[in-house]
Amino acid sequence: MSGHDPEQLPIHEIREALLAAVRAEGRVVVQAPTGSGKSTQIPQMLLDAGCAGDGEIVVLQPRRLAARMLARRVAQERGAPLGGEVGYQVRMEARVSAQTRIRFVTEGIVLRQLVADPRLARVSVLIFDEFHERHLYGDITLGRALQLQRTARPDLKIVVMSATLETARLTDYLAPCREVVSAGRTYPVDVRFLPKPVNFEREPVWEVAARVVGDLVADGVPGDVLVFMPGAYEIGRTCEALRHRLRGAEVDVLPLHGELPVEDQDRAVDASQRRKIIVATNIAETSLTIPGVRVVVDSGLARVQRFDPQRGIDTLLVEKISHASAEQRAGRAGRTAPGICVRLWTAREHAHRPMAETPEIRRRDLAEVLLTLKGTGVADVDGFPWLDAPEPKALQRAKTLLADLGATAGEDGPLTDTGRAMLRFPVHPRHARMLVEGERRRCLEAVAWLVALCQGRPVLLRNPGKAAERAREAELGPEETSDFFRALAAVAFARRCRFAVEACRELGIHAQAARQVVPMAAQFMRLAGVQGADTPPESIDRRAVAACLLAGFADQGARRLDRGTLRCELVHGRRGTLARESVVQ
Template identity: 50%
Template sequence: MNRGILPELPVSAVLPVLGEALAGRNSAVLVAPPGAGKTTLVPLALLDAPWLGEGRIVLLEPRRLAARAAARRMAELVGEEPGGTVGYAMRMENRTSARTKILVVTEGVLSRMILDDPELPGVAAVIFDEFHERSLDGDFGLALALDVQGALRPDLRLLVMSATLDGARVAKLLAGAPVIESEGRAFPVDIRYDERPAGMAVEDAMAKALRSALAAEQGSVLAFLPGQREIERTAERLEDRLGADTDIVPLYGQLDNRAQDAAIKPAPAGRRKVVLATSIAETSITIDGVRVVIDSGLSRLPRYEPASGLTRLETVRVSKASADQRAGRAGRTQPGVAIRLWRAEQTAALPAFTPPEILEADLSGVLLD
């Protein structure tokens, strides 16, 4: 891949170092802040690596929306549509061909690939993107890939990437792999705090913050809420109370692919967009035109209760890593503003990272697979 056609982003400065690291050994860790461009530039930059040969690069994304968006952006950069040099595969959806050199998949797809054929024929490298999320499928996929690398494929390259990650701990897991860090983000983000009063519903606080932000700032707004119910209630509170040039768009996991893809498209010329999203919009996607992020500070995570044998969703405070990821959505294409609905002092009390899903989830599904 001729790097001259690739945009110049913060991660570009470390691409030669990363290439040298993977040429000399079979694993590496890349830590790069939100907006650095790692998701789209790293796989394209590795297409020229001598060790790639006729093999493919498999890029793992934690969510279907992120996988489709990453594949489309990389395909756009090489002047193609998905299904050519860059393709994607996930449950019930496949856009690949014999020419595909970069295959973007959701995390569960890699596990199935390894279980079907542990040698991973035709795969030269596996990249784990946004690994800090520590999803069950992501952790299981890395464990399987390490087994494949150690027993069958010492030539298989493994690269773990994240914006907020304890690189040294992951490097130890990868037998002392080099940790490469990309400093800085594409654009600065001004972080502000607007505490939600005690007793005020999160929907009311978010609606108030959105109206204030739209009046004071330019551009579109991305608002993070814990779940679909809060998104719908916030939309109700904003109905007929925003300007005629402003569209309200929901974004959560239960929407169909077309609605999700429409939510991350830029607003039409002369219009503004308010995207009400869950953590699905936290990583690996860029919504052009968004320069304001409003973070409720809440997310909804599954918790398995052994006593009842049931998994329930629990609303919890976000981690520092998640808060940083959310704020980073505002600085993707221009200088931005991130408004957090809590006191600045409360940030220090947030957990550093979201607990690994494997510690909280029902593992019976993984064992049965």
């Protein structure tokens, strides 16, 4: 995404080569650097050249924020209302219509669409954007699209776009396939490392970043500044530290992450007369180009999903980024003029970082994608055309879980009626199984709220302080059976006070997280064909709800080893530790 005249973007130089490749083989790899305009311009090129016929161009994006913002930008460029000719669809949210010809979606959407429409009848072109990031659903959907193109849909066109030079394996995988390269236009970036290591345990990363930015501003370095942080929490702390350090300076400090309201996201991305310091997650690494940035300050950290075999779930961990990711971030400073990138680690530390990220398929839980694949008609999962095959143990774990949940008839068997019912809900199979059980036990509304609580960040803050704990106890009452019910009471309180940040903070409640639970619970009920209330139910059949929890997490049952410790023994001989703040003691 860029603030320049779209016709002047470098990607237009490859227009004829791109169209020729799409028309000849129906498969093409586009290698183009970030900021070249590929995300906004290539879908329009293909539509305007008639490559979609009467069908739809679907652009897969790795992040919801990118899908929404790119759709808005392309709609603006075409002078059309969002949701008309150009729209977007992400999990639990869509702005599309019967007139939509370009649809930006998150990567899991197309695979789920294949469940209902195995031929993708209305889709003429699939564009996989930012494929170099190697997200799980991008890999799987590309493999399924290839299967479809080689059988029932030879007319389906596939375009895979990457911002890196490592495209040879991808081109071989897609063969016969052409590769089209856009050189882009970049300026030199002066990459600087810290002279000595910094311990972020002693000096938090946000303080280090604020100090570096303050020094750059004091030195008169020109241009807007882009600071990379791993998540919303670190972004908030960085913004606070920057505003304190730069008070009185003529700058706007702006956060950018997926949990922000749309207006705040736009403020961070849109061109401005005032100098901006944007503090962002890796959304700004490749998906979006922010005009005016000439300085990058890189924490060198990102939140990464990895499967935790002890707990049987994916967990978000803060990890050091790779060389490839660091290069992408540094390049953001050289899109419009020579720039500077300051990395908050040393050159010696850099040498020991991995060259590239591990593809998600090698580190994520595969249960949800396996269930969806089976729903699209893939009977032989082991024979699927993987670009990178998953670890055999990970695939076996996913098969075992689906069988344990009753979603498949044995580990290699077809979907059961329960499994097909679970496919209606775009959540992890554990949560889908809870919702199906909620329907059967007639407690769907309560279960929908509980599952909604599991989809985002925790509603109740950990260790909120003694004053907040006392206020929480007084307002929400005692809770002795489940952390879920305590969290439900917190959402009900937040709803009553209209999600007022200060009122929620006094009880240690995350107002924005509570707000996001409401539409999600309603969506789960709609998917089940039930009209629910916009507030948690006051009366809950706790035994029925507990049975639903057990249906989804039977293998997560735990027993305290003794009363004097929080250590527990789990099913299959695993060990775990009960959270100290849990009401279950």
